[in-house]
Amino acid sequence: MTKLSVNVNKIATLRNSRGADFPNVVKVSTDIERFGAEGITIHPRPDERHIRYQDAYDLKKSVTTEFNIEGNPIPKFMEMVLAICPTQVTLVPDAINAVTSNAGWDTIKHQDFLKEVIAEFKLKGIRTSVFIDTDLKLIEAAATTGADRIELYTEDFATQYALGNKDAIKPYAESAILATELGLGINAGHDLSLDNIQFFAQNIPNLLEVSIGHALIAESLYLGLENVVNMYKYKLKA
Numbered sequence: 531m532t533k534l535s536v537n538v539n540k541i542a543t544l545r546n547s548r549g550a551d552f553p554n555v556v557k558v559s560t561d562i563e564r565f566g567a568e569g570i571t572i573h574p575r576p577d578e579r580h581i582r583y584q585d586a587y588d589l590k591k592s593v594t595t596e597f598n599i600e601g602n603p604i605p606k607f608m609e610m611v612l613a614i615c616p617t618q619v620t621l622v623p624d625a626i627n628a629v630t631s632n633a634g635w636d637t638i639k640h641q642d643f644l645k646e647v648i649a650e651f652k653l654k655g656i657r658t659s660v661f662i663d664t665d666l667k668l669i670e671a672a673a674t675t676g677a678d679r680i681e682l683y684t685e686d687f688a689t690q691y692a693l694g695n696k697d698a699i700k701p702y703a704e705s706a707i708l709a710t711e712l713g714l715g716i717n718a719g720h721d722l723s724l725d726n727i728q729f730f731a732q733n734i735p736n737l738l739e740v741s742i743g744h745a746l747i748a749e750s751l752y753l754g755l756e757n758v759v760n761m762y763k764y765k766l767k768a
């Protein structure tokens with residue numbers, strides 16, 4: 531069965547908006563694990579606008595499921611991941627000021643760089659995954675970097691599926707078949723949601739893990755609102 535890793539970046543965004551420690555990222559992550567998630571994902575960015583590097587160290591002590599750290603392997607990120615030794619590092623080629631991830635690796639152009647950083651992570655026993663688009667040539671080149679897995683970048687699928695274009699799954703299925711033939715494990719993420727996840731998972735062979743954050747946290751807020759409004763009404767009863 532495909533594992534669910536919950537990305538808690540948005541919990542940190544909410545916390546940071548008030549400058550205090552509520553909601554507490556460690557407590558929320560521990561509860562998410564208790565509710566059944568099989569992993570916790572974080573994606574610290576250089577400006578630390580949501581998850582901070584300190585959160586990564588704190589979560590290392592508390593996460594009991596799979597801990598996945600995503601990001602661009604700039605020196606500061608490499609140093610942190612090598613010190614923490616999470617279950618998995620997912621390499622994402624983010625521009626420094628990117629609002630969110632918006633592209634996968636060019637594994638041909640950056641082949642030597644990826645080989646070098648992946649070798650460093652593997653020396654520490656950290657599983658490596660490469661964020662990638664559904665271009666078969668790039669997937670072939672991902673296999674020669676030494677990466678254990680690829681993470682299929684699913685924004686385009688999510689956008690097209692919402693427009694009713696179910697054929698948008700095809701390049702993802704073809705990519706997954708090729709990746710399996712090449713010995714790569716398959717993860718996926720970005721804009722996956724309650725609306726599209728079942729169709730995606732049912733059509734992608736050997737899907738090992740999905741990491742989901744933005745939609746999952748938004749859906750949790752929405753699905754919890756009625757209950758919480760009623761709890762406040764109860765407390766305000768004269």
Ligand SMILES: CC(=O)[C@@H](O)[C@H](O)COP(=O)(O)O
Pocket residue numbers: 537539540573575600622629630631661719720743
């Ligand atoms: C690689 C990926 O798709 C996610 O990690 C996403 O980039 C989350 O990052 P933000 O929470 O900063 O949008």
Ligand SMILES: NCC(=O)COP(=O)(O)O
Pocket residue numbers: 537571573600681718719720721722741742743744745746
């Ligand atoms: N790797 C994808 C991820 O962690 C979460 O992406 P999103 O659900 O916030 O779009």
